[in-house]
Amino acid sequence: xxxxxxxxxxxxxxxxxxxxxxxxxxxxxxxxxxxxxxxxxxxxxxxxxxxxxxxxxxxxxxxxxxxxxxxxxxxxxxxxxxxxxxxxxxxxxxxxxxxxxxxxxxxxxxxxxxxxxxxxxxxxxxxxxxxxxxxxxxxxxxxxxxxxxxxxxxxxxxxxxxxxxxxxxxxxxxxxxxxxxxxxxxxxxxxxxxxxxxxxxxxxxxxxxxxxxxxxxxxxxxxxxxxxxxxxxxxxxxxxxxxxxxxxxxxxxxxxxx
Numbered sequence: 001x002x003x004x005x006x007x008x009x010x011x012x013x014x015x016x017x018x019x020x021x022x023x024x025x026x027x028x029x030x031x032x033x034x035x036x037x038x039x040x041x042x043x044x045x046x047x048x049x050x051x052x053x054x055x056x057x058x059x060x061x062x063x064x065x066x067x068x069x070x071x072x073x074x075x076x077x078x079x080x081x082x083x084x085x086x087x088x089x090x091x092x093x094x095x096x097x098x099x100x101x102x103x104x105x106x107x108x109x110x111x112x113x114x115x116x117x118x119x120x121x122x123x124x125x126x127x128x129x130x131x132x133x134x135x136x137x138x139x140x141x142x143x144x145x146x147x148x149x150x151x152x153x154x155x156x157x158x159x160x161x162x163x164x165x166x167x168x169x170x171x172x173x174x175x176x177x178x179x180x181x182x183x184x185x186x187x188x189x190x191x192x193x194x195x196x197x198x199x200x201x202x203x204x205x206x207x208x209x210x211x212x213x214x215x216x217x218x219x220x221x222x223x224x225x226x227x228x229x230x231x232x233x234x235x236x237x238x239x240x241x242x243x244x245x246x247x248x249x250x251x252x253x254x255x256x257x258x
Contacts, residue, residue: 011035016093017074028055029065030074034089044087161195164188172202177210181217191226201228 011031018027032054036046051066052059066087069075073094078086160167166186171179182205186193205213208230215231244252 014074014093020072021068023065025055025057025061026065026068028057029062030069030089033066033069033075033087044089046087159194161198162193164193166198170198172206175202175205175213178205178213178217181214181221185217185221185228188221188224189226190224204228204230 011034013027013031013034017030029051032051033044033046036044036050048059048062051062055062057065066075066077070077074090076088076090078088161170164187166183168179171182175182182201186198191197205216205228208216212231216228219225219231220228
């Protein structure tokens, strides 16, 4: 080691190294190796775990930093099978080259990237890669690729019973006796008009007598109801009060109670 970089209590990081790569992890790894191996002809025997602990960087980053320093010529490594690798620092600038950021120590051949730029990704966020969406098919007649058959978008047919005017053919034949009242009720009823509602009302009317149907529909029309109800049964009429004849009254007057 050159004597001009010898200093007790200091770990030397050459200016040329700091200009070659602007990465604090590389500087820290170089300084720790310099600290443990400087001034010794045997070099640095420090393990990766010691370097990791003293630099505060991850083990993987320590390995990458050592690889970069070896490739750039700032470290000389002596590999010994079964033993710790011995590192010796180089304090002189090994070359006037700008090697950029940390790269793996293994020598790989660079291949030109013909796939275009990478997606822009921010830490803690999602990828900003944009994908072109296929245009929506506005044609209701589409081809289903999975089934291989033509499928048409069918619109639900409108219910003919939704209108206030009840079609003549909608009245069942067994309710023809109250068809006019049913048509009038349907025009003025409250609530929903549909085939299901008409079927329910017709089923209720079938269970009653013709007179009850008539009274029920008339009550619903007069009150503006949305349904039909079974007419209430009228209570039996009380017998007329007994009429007394004149003879009965005379007999009552002359009757002796004592």
